[in-house]
Amino acid sequence: GAVVSQHPSWVICKSGTSVKIECRSLDFQATTMFWYRQFPKQSLMLMATSNEGSKATYEQGVEKDKFLINHASLTLSTLTVTSAHPEDSSFYICSASGWGEQFFGPGTRLTVL
Amino acid sequence: GQSLEQPSEVTAVEGAIVQINCTYQTSGFYGLSWYQQHDGGAPTFLSYNALDGLEETGRFSSFLSRSDSYGYLLLQELQMKDSASYFCALPWGNRDDKIIFGKGTRLHILP
Numbered sequence: 001g002a003v004v005s006q007h008p009s010w011v012i013c014k015s016g017t018s019v020k021i022e023c024r025s026l027d028f029q030a031t032t033m034f035w036y037r038q039f040p041k042q043s044l045m046l047m048a049t050s051n052e053g054s055k056a057t058y059e060q061g062v063e064k065d066k067f068l069i070n071h072a073s074l075t076l077s078t079l080t081v082t083s084a085h086p087e088d089s090s091f092y093i094c095s096a097s098g099w100g101e102q103f104f105g106p107g108t109r110l111t112v113l
Numbered sequence: 114g115q116s117l118e119q120p121s122e123v124t125a126v127e128g129a130i131v132q133i134n135c136t137y138q139t140s141g142f143y144g145l146s147w148y149q150q151h152d153g154g155a156p157t158f159l160s161y162n163a164l165d166g167l168e169e170t171g172r173f174s175s176f177l178s179r180s181d182s183y184g185y186l187l188l189q190e191l192q193m194k195d196s197a198s199y200f201c202a203l204p205w206g207n208r209d210d211k212i213i214f215g216k217g218t219r220l221h222i223l224p
Contacts, residue, residue, distance in 0.1 A: 034211055043200065044156065044214045093155055097209035104155040 002028050004096045006105035013084055014113055021079045021108045023094030029074035030096035035067075038091040038107075050077045084112045115139040115203050117215030124221040125191055133186045133218045135201035145177050145184045146202045146212065156200065159186065161208060188220075196222045 003026040013019050023033055031052050036044040048069050049057045056069035068080040077096075081088055093107040117137045125131040137145065144163035148156040160168055162177035162184060174187040188195055198217040205211045 032209070041219075043216045044212075046211055046213065049211055091153075095212075100207065100209050101158070102204075102209050102212065104157070106155045107153075109153075 002026075002096070002098050002101070002103040004094065004103045004105040006092075006094055006108050008108060009106065010109040010111075012111045012113065015085050016083055018080055018082045019084055019110060021081070021092055021094075021110075023077045023079070023096070023105050025075045025096040025098065025103070028096075028098040030077075030098050031074060032097040033071060033077040034095045034097075034102070035069060035077075035079050036093045036095070038093060040091075044093060047079075081110065084110070086112045088112050115213045117201050117203060117213070119199075119201055119215045119218045121216065122219045122221065124223065125188075126223050127191055127193060129191050130187065130189045131191060131220065133188075133199050133201075133220070135184050135186070135215060137182050137184075137201070137203060137215075139182075139203055142179060142182075143204050143206055143210075144208065145175075146204060146208070147173075147175050147186045148200045148202060148214070149197050150200065150217070151197045156214075159199075161204075191222050193222055193224065196220060 005024045007022045033050040035047045038044045047062045050071040052071045058064045071077040094105045119135045146161045147159040150156040160175035167176045172189045177184045200217045201215045203213045
């Protein structure tokens with residue numbers, strides 16, 4: 001089956017620093033990738049839709065200047081959390097579209113001190 | 114917009130059957146999906162209903178009634194490994210399009 005990886009699986013950073021999270025589709029090409037955020041014991045909230053070669057489409061309420069998304073190739077999308085603060089601590093999950101389905105990555109646990 | 118309602122928690126006994134209900138509101142309906150998520154893990158796809166009726170996949174079944182904007186996930190022969198959160202979700206369009214998730218139902222299984 002289709003595999004989506006994320007790197008890193010977890011990261012701890014200091015407040016004010018930036019963190020980059022990678023999402024890769026390993027065995028298929030994904031023209032569209034999605035980024036979700038999940039706080040403890042809550043649902044997955046869609047942050048943005050990332051299309052290869054074009055600007056990401058952000059959901060209402062998501063700051064595009066804080067959460068920078070780049071989808072430079074058909075197998076890689078990156079999410080950069082700029083000037084991270086403790087309230088950005090969350091579980092970030094990407095997914096990639098392929099073969100009419102959506103496949104989820106294993107998630108990245110971000111903790112901002 | 115879209116919204117989904119499902120119970121926050123359900124408790125059942127190992128070997129039993131449990132049903133998790135979901136009601137939804139949406140301006141455009143394409144189908145209803147179900148996902149399972151274990152603590153600390155990614156959601157995994159369980160089922161998808163675009164038409165009314167019951168879809169069966171092994172121990173799991175999913176039902177949809179479009180006229181009632183209602184669906185449910187039925188889990189049979191519960192096993193301890195089924196302890197997880199279950200989300201109903203609305204694909205925005207096709208199944209590979211963005212997804213709006215419900216708040217999730219935490220399933221607790223007692224031995």
